[in-house]
Amino acid sequence: xxxxxxxxxDNDGVDRRGFLKCMAWAGTGTFCLLQGGVLKSFALTxxxxxxxxxxxxxxxxxxxxxxxIGFNKPANPDVTGTLREAIAKVNALxxxxxxxxxxxxxxxxxxxxxxxxxxxxxxxxKTDKIFYVPGEHDVLNDNGAMFHERFGQGTQGDxxxxxxxxxxxxxxxVNVLNLKAGGLGTLGHEQLEWLEKDVAKLKSSxxxxxxxxxxxxxxxxxxxxxxxxxxxxxxxxxRFGSVTVLNGHIHQTMQKVEGNxxxxxxxxxxxxxxxxxQADSPGPMKVPAEKLRGLLGITDVNFxxxxxxxxxxxxxx
Amino acid sequence: xxxxxxQRNKTSRILRTMILAAAAIPSLILANGALQPRxxxxxxxxxxxxxxxxxxxxxxxxQIEIKAGTEVTWINKDDVPHTVVSDDHKLxxxxxxxxxxxxxxxxxxxxxxxxxxxxxPKMTGKIIVK
Numbered sequence: 001x002x003x004x005x006x007x008x009x010d011n012d013g014v015d016r017r018g019f020l021k022c023m024a025w026a027g028t029g030t031f032c033l034l035q036g037g038v039l040k041s042f043a044l045t046x047x048x049x050x051x052x053x054x055x056x057x058x059x060x061x062x063x064x065x066x067x068x069i070g071f072n073k074p075a076n077p078d079v080t081g082t083l084r085e086a087i088a089k090v091n092a093l094x095x096x097x098x099x100x101x102x103x104x105x106x107x108x109x110x111x112x113x114x115x116x117x118x119x120x121x122x123x124x125x126k127t128d129k130i131f132y133v134p135g136e137h138d139v140l141n142d143n144g145a146m147f148h149e150r151f152g153q154g155t156q157g158d159x160x161x162x163x164x165x166x167x168x169x170x171x172x173x174v175n176v177l178n179l180k181a182g183g184l185g186t187l188g189h190e191q192l193e194w195l196e197k198d199v200a201k202l203k204s205s206x207x208x209x210x211x212x213x214x215x216x217x218x219x220x221x222x223x224x225x226x227x228x229x230x231x232x233x234x235x236x237x238x239r240f241g242s243v244t245v246l247n248g249h250i251h252q253t254m255q256k257v258e259g260n261x262x263x264x265x266x267x268x269x270x271x272x273x274x275x276x277x278q279a280d281s282p283g284p285m286k287v288p289a290e291k292l293r294g295l296l297g298i299t300d301v302n303f304x305x306x307x308x309x310x311x312x313x314x315x316x317x
Numbered sequence: 318x319x320x321x322x323x324q325r326n327k328t329s330r331i332l333r334t335m336i337l338a339a340a341a342i343p344s345l346i347l348a349n350g351a352l353q354p355r356x357x358x359x360x361x362x363x364x365x366x367x368x369x370x371x372x373x374x375x376x377x378x379x380q381i382e383i384k385a386g387t388e389v390t391w392i393n394k395d396d397v398p399h400t401v402v403s404d405d406h407k408l409x410x411x412x413x414x415x416x417x418x419x420x421x422x423x424x425x426x427x428x429x430x431x432x433x434x435x436x437x438p439k440m441t442g443k444i445i446v447k
Contacts, residue, residue, distance in 0.1 A: 073396045108398070109398055136436050137398070137436070140400070141412050141413055179436075179438040180438055182433065182441055222439070223374075223439065224438065282374060284396050284397065
């Protein structure tokens with residue numbers, strides 16, 4: 001199964017060696033630096049040992065993902081507890097993040113009480129603002145109506161939006177609605193049209209950060225880990241010098257660089273999922289209790305204005 | 318590099334698939350009572366009823382042939398929620414089924430009915446009604 005990576009069947013640019021390196025980061029945390037559109041990554045421990053101290057920029061933010069409030073099975077019967085640990089970790093950062101992005105699957109079953117617990121827990125985050133995009137677990141049964149009412153106020157269409165922070169343009173996309181039989185994540189015509197217009201007015205030198213739940217690159221289509229029309233979305237971003245795409249969904253950190261676009265997936269705060277093809281299905285991975293926290297985590301992103309650099313640091317809980 | 322596995326026992330899965338396939342032959346099931354999975358019991362409670370088990374992100378059996386008027390029950394044995402939705406989104410559409418939750422639909426008219434899980438659309442299945 002691992003020869004999927006070796007043979008690179010999907011022509012996705014991920015080789016086995018690079019992939020395994022990514023997996024090693026999952027437990028130790030990742031430090032990434034984006035320079036001129038190229039993301040450089042180091043194990044967090046290496047960075048700490050070398051005492052890389054010049055990461056402070058104009059903007060730093062944190063990505064949280066896949067909290068799955070309501071999940072209560074092995075390997076994590078206490079997902080609210082691990083979310084709290086993630087929050088404590090964010091609150092312990094030397095500089096509070098300007099904002100937090102939650103890239104979906106706030107809940108496991110889209111239940112009102114699960115959304116309540118999530119919202120209540122995140123109130124203790126020391127940050128100015130939290131931005132959300134839904135995961136497929138947040139839009140069960142009602143096509144996302146409850147999520148939209150609670151977390152999607154002021155957004156466009158089915159919940160997409162953009163905002164500017166310190167010269168960078170952030171775009172939140174929704175790719176978990178109206179999924180078609182046999183397909184992957186979907187953005188849809190209306191959203192793509194909006195995206196094209198949204199970025200048309202921007203200078204090509206504007207750093208772009210796109211965030212959505214399901215990866216916008218083909219991680220492992222056999223398990224639904226990709227988005228059918230992501231290529232069209234990315235075609236609108238080709239002219240930009242620096243594009244960073246942040247996703248969740250696959251409960252593990254992975255990175256890929258393609259031209260000026262750097263793709264990054266975040267850990268879950270709830271439970272890990274297996275590496276592509278390394279299990280019968282992408283169901284929750286049951287790991288020994290002492291290993292769990294090493295496979296969960298948060299992503300910390302620093303943006304330095306003028307240099308077009310983003311530094312991404314993944315930390316385990 | 319440690320390779321984490323969540324692989325379930327393949328032998329038991331194959332065995333379960335075989336038992337499900339054998340559900341159409343009640344005598345075979347009765348001959349081996351100890352191996353009866355719950356899904357087969359449900360089928361036995363109501364003669365002519367068929368059970369499709371959702372396990373490891375797939376519908377099993379993926380394709381079944383039934384007589385018109387047969388009730389099909391899906392049961393989710395996964396740790397994550399799944400749905401059962403006809404490709405036209407109209408004929409049948411379950412709510413999200415959590416672990417061990419069921420959904421039933423009676424196929425009255427002959428035809429080929431394709432369906433999928435709207436949460437994980439790579440999961441597809443087919444019911445052929447004769």
